[in-house]
Amino acid sequence: MLWSALQIILLIYLGLMALIYFRQASLVFLPEIDRSFRASPADIGLPFTPVKLATADGESLDSWFVPSDTKRGARGLVVFFHGNAGNIAHRLDYVRMFHDLGLATFILDYRGYGRSSGSPSENGIYLDADAAWLHATHTLGFPANRIVLFGESLGGGVAARLATQKHPAALVLASTFTSVPDLGAELYPLLPIRLLAHIRYDTLTNLSQVACPVLVIHSRNDEIIPFAHGRRLFEGAHKPKQFLEIEGGHNDGFVFGRGEWIRKLDEFMQQALP
Numbered sequence: 001m002l003w004s005a006l007q008i009i010l011l012i013y014l015g016l017m018a019l020i021y022f023r024q025a026s027l028v029f030l031p032e033i034d035r036s037f038r039a040s041p042a043d044i045g046l047p048f049t050p051v052k053l054a055t056a057d058g059e060s061l062d063s064w065f066v067p068s069d070t071k072r073g074a075r076g077l078v079v080f081f082h083g084n085a086g087n088i089a090h091r092l093d094y095v096r097m098f099h100d101l102g103l104a105t106f107i108l109d110y111r112g113y114g115r116s117s118g119s120p121s122e123n124g125i126y127l128d129a130d131a132a133w134l135h136a137t138h139t140l141g142f143p144a145n146r147i148v149l150f151g152e153s154l155g156g157g158v159a160a161r162l163a164t165q166k167h168p169a170a171l172v173l174a175s176t177f178t179s180v181p182d183l184g185a186e187l188y189p190l191l192p193i194r195l196l197a198h199i200r201y202d203t204l205t206n207l208s209q210v211a212c213p214v215l216v217i218h219s220r221n222d223e224i225i226p227f228a229h230g231r232r233l234f235e236g237a238h239k240p241k242q243f244l245e246i247e248g249g250h251n252d253g254f255v256f257g258r259g260e261w262i263r264k265l266d267e268f269m270q271q272a273l274p
Contacts, residue, residue, distance in 0.1 A: 020188070021196045028154070028180060028199050029120040030085040031113040039089040041066050044096055053108055055131045059124070062115040063108035063132070064088060065140060066095050076146040076169060076273040079136050080107040081129065081155030083175075083251075087114030094152070101266050103148070106140065108132050122199045129162045145169050148272060151176060153225065153250070156233075157201030164209040170272035171210055172265075174217040175250055177229045178204040178236075186226065204236050214241040215268045217261075224250040242268055 020027065041048040046066055053061040068074040078098045082091050087109050098105045110125045111118030118124065136142050148170045151159030156176025163171045177183040179202040184193035207214070214237040218230025234243045246261050 017191060017196060020184075020191065020193070021198070024197070024199050025119075025121065028084060029112065031087070031110075031120060033085040034090065035087065035114070037087070037089050039092060040064070041092065041095055044092050046095065046099055051106075051108075051135065053128075053131050053135055055111070055124075055127045057124070057127055059111045059118040059128070060116065061108050061111065061128055061131065062088065063106065063135075064095075066099060066105040066107070068099060068102050068104045074104040074142075074146075075102040075269065076148060077104045077106060077136055077140065077142040078148050078150050079132055079159075079168075080105055081132075081149070081151045081158040082107070082109075083153030083155055089114065091152075094150075097262060097265075101262075101269060103269065104140075104142075106132060106136050122201060125158055126161060129158050130165075133162060133166055146273060148172060148269065150174070153177075154201060157203040157206075160203045160206040160210060161201075163212060164206050168212050170213045170215065170268070172215045172217065172268075173203070173207075173230075173233055175219065175222055175225055175230070176203055176216075176233060177201070177225045178232050183225060183229070204233060207233055207237050211238065213268070213272050214238070215244060215265070216241070217244045217246060217265075219246045219248055219250075221247055222250045240271075244268075 049065045051063045051065055053063045080094060088107050095105050109116040110120055110128050112120040136147055144167045147168045149159040149163055149168045150172040152174045153176060156173035159171060180199050181194045181197040184197055216230050216234040218227055220227045244264050
């Protein structure tokens with residue numbers, strides 16, 4: 001009987017390992033969450049241009065360009081990479097904040113998200129980021145030293161990788177993990193996650209190769225990505241760098257936070273975009 005019980009436990013354990021390995025994409029990428037939600041910058045009173053962004057491998061990405069206040073002219077452009085759930089319609093608070101700071105915004109839905117074609121994958125989303133950079137610099141005409149890459153959660157891993165290949169004015173990582181295997185090993189301590197993980201988004205390793213100014217934003221109350229990830233990212237970044245500690249949960253800490261946090265972001269942007 002004991003041997004039978006051990007066999008059952010072993011089969012369950014192996015089944016969990018197989019599930020994590022073969023169904024990894026469905027655990028990391030969550031494009032279906034509230035997919036029917038439809039809103040646009042027009043709903044918050046901002047003019048915008050819808051863009052169908054073409055990738056190198058033929059996908060079509062839904063994206064928006066939101067100009068700054070045209071009377072003042074743009075301080076620079078934020079290229080925004082969102083997290084692993086929802087779509088760009090859920091990020092209007094960010095768009096409003098950037099606009100109020102005098103910044104233009106280019107925001108995109110990855111392949112498989114929102115109204116974009118295809119299915120999400122790590123390498124595929126890197127191609128999406130490359131297409132966003134090409135559009136920002138060639139089509140919109142912003143020089144690299146006027147572009148800030150802003151990554152939220154999983155988007156921080158996307159932005160950090162792009163920053164190793166391009167030369168943006170600055171990189172902002174908001175509520176970002178050090179890597180998918182690091183986070184997975186904390187969530188499933190009894191499973192060999194580091195061996196099973198083929199989706200990596202190794203933000204910490206990429207960050208060590210980033211030369212531009214870096215701002216890391218994280219909350220001690222983040223219930224999804226522990227605060228320690230933010231601190232390790234900050235420690236792994238080259239100078240000049242800043243750390244902004246906020247409060248609140250993973251999905252609402254920053255955009256629904258205090259005015260002084262936005263002022264600190266503004267000060268960082270002023271230094272990066274003088």
